[in-house]
Amino acid sequence: MSIRVLAAGDHFVLNRLLVDAVRAETSADLEFTELTLPWPVVPFGRVAEVTEASGTEDELIEALRGVRVCVTQMAPLTRRVLEACPDLEFFGVSRGGPVNANLEAATEHGVAVAFAPGRNAAATAEHTLGMIMAAARRIPQTHADLHAGLWRGDYYRYEQVGPEIEGSTVGLVGYGAVGSRVARMLGALGARVLVHDPYASDLGGVAEAVPLDELLSRSQILSLHARVTPETTGMIGAAELAALPEGAVVVNCARGALLDYDALCDALDRGHLYAAACDVFPEEPIPAGSRLLTTPNLTITPHLAGASKQTAMNAAAILAKDVARHLNGEPLLHCANPEVQKTK
Incomplete structure (x- = not known):
């Protein structure tokens, strides 16, 4: 049975970059769905209890139905999203820090949160x-x-x-x-x-x-x-x-x-x-x-020091390695809540 993966990219870290990077790292049977978030056309902001996020809880909840793995840059992983998405087990944030993820709630729900240090x-x-x-x-x-x-x-x-x-x-x-x-x-x-x-x-x-x-x-x-x-x-x-x-x-x-x-x-x-x-x-x-x-x-300049094509590609590639490790049952390279891995 295929593993459902949501690529919730935006207008910088594109969905195609996330999908291609994950496919290049694993031969697992994956079924991708996509959600395009409005950043940076629309500035990021606070969504419920998380910061620097893009999109809404409702649209993410709908997109995550039946999804086990999500790769994103800005999607808001809030307590409400986690409670509504029991199939989710891996949430990858293609940033230097997963500020748009509620790590405490993710840990409580057994969801591993990965990130992408050094991408930019x-x-x-x-x-x-x-x-x-x-x-x-x-x-x-x-x-x-x-x-x-x-x-x-x-x-x-x-x-x-x-x-x-x-x-x-x-x-x-x-x-x-x-x-x-x-x-x-x-x-x-x-x-x-x-x-x-x-x-x-x-x-x-x-x-x-x-x-x-x-x-x-x-x-x-x-x-x-x-x-x-x-x-x-x-x-x-x-x-x-x-x-x-x-x-x-x-x-x-x-x-x-x-x-x-x-x-x-x-x-x-x-x-x-x-x-x-x-x-x-x-x-x-x-x-x-x-x-x-x-x-x-x-x-x-408007917070664009890290804005390069290589940054977007690096972000997807770093995250994809941890997707593959998660699917193989291996410890993640960049896990923001490693206590989740210890309990599995």
Whole structure:
């Protein structure tokens, strides 16, 4: 008897990528059904008790009837969905963290939740490097001026120009899959790289590990790459920004919760910071009237650092390996609730 699998993709991690990846990993007799969620055309949000989800509980419940395996990026795995779908046994989230899944409820119902760490590490690292360059060289501002018919020679004044990467000291807060890649890129460009990450034991000779206060005092460019935890939430605030050298550049392509954005805008308004560039924000989409939309010398992109074709393909491929392992009765490589596996 065939195993029913739901591919609940969206307009980034496409259903065909999920289906093809799973088929490539297993020869099991699978019957696929598909549900296309509206993200990113419609922003993700809270659905019942889970966050950063797309679609509705009702449509997912209907699509999951008789389904044992679901692969998705954004579908909301809520307590209500779990209670209504007793056949479900595996829920794969093709993201670095399954924030759209209620792990406690999934564990209670014996549903294993898998995820896809590192799927967008290369894309995010490349975007970070691009944001550093865009901010330091004011590429977006000069581009906008030229489109408006302005050829501004004053951008060449000494007090208007920014630092080069070569010869600069760059501080990275976090040295995981993204931060370590950024460090290698910056090293290749001739930067001195400092790292603050209490969990990184081997920097491979690429960077120097230092305490946070030393990193801040020495860094002409600061880039954030830490995960959000109770310890890292708001870790870069007014005092930390003030500790940076005059004319520093700040970049955040990690998570909005790491940085105090009001303090960032204040530091830009005062001229203490030369520039900043951010891909993530405390509220997404950015609300109308936010200071982030009018603060000078701030480059912003709409949370798309990880947006590449390779990211979508990587996400499907990582998840597909755990689908195959689940169907073979093997321990999952990336299980968010491993206690479920111990009881089987």
